[in-house]
Amino acid sequence: MNECPFCRGELIKKTITHPQSYQGKIFILENVPAKVCSQCGEVLISPEVLEKIQELVWSGEKPGRKAEVPVYDLAKVG
Numbered sequence: 861m862n863e864c865p866f867c868r869g870e871l872i873k874k875t876i877t878h879p880q881s882y883q884g885k886i887f888i889l890e891n892v893p894a895k896v897c898s899q900c901g902e903v904l905i906s907p908e909v910l911e912k913i914q915e916l917v918w919s920g921e922k923p924g925r926k927a928e929v930p931v932y933d934l935a936k937v938g
């Protein structure tokens with residue numbers, strides 16, 4: 861499958877940074893293999909890779925590094 865399911869643009873293999881939320885926390889995963897549409901920018905991650913991400917996050921394994929994540933609350937914006 862090298863065609864975007866949404867716009868039929870070309871999918872390009874890339875490694876991306878993927879945010880994953882779990883129990884109210886955000887986990888950032890780097891170097892995630894994915895396919896990115898060159899036209900609409902849609903990101904597709906294979907089920908195997910998603911499974912790996914979930915296993916890693918659920919395992920509670922110590923991350924390589926920690927980053928601060930800015931949080932915005934839209935309810936507080938006029």
Ligand SMILES: [Zn+2]
Pocket residue numbers: 864865866867868869897898899900901902
């Ligand atoms: Zn597309």
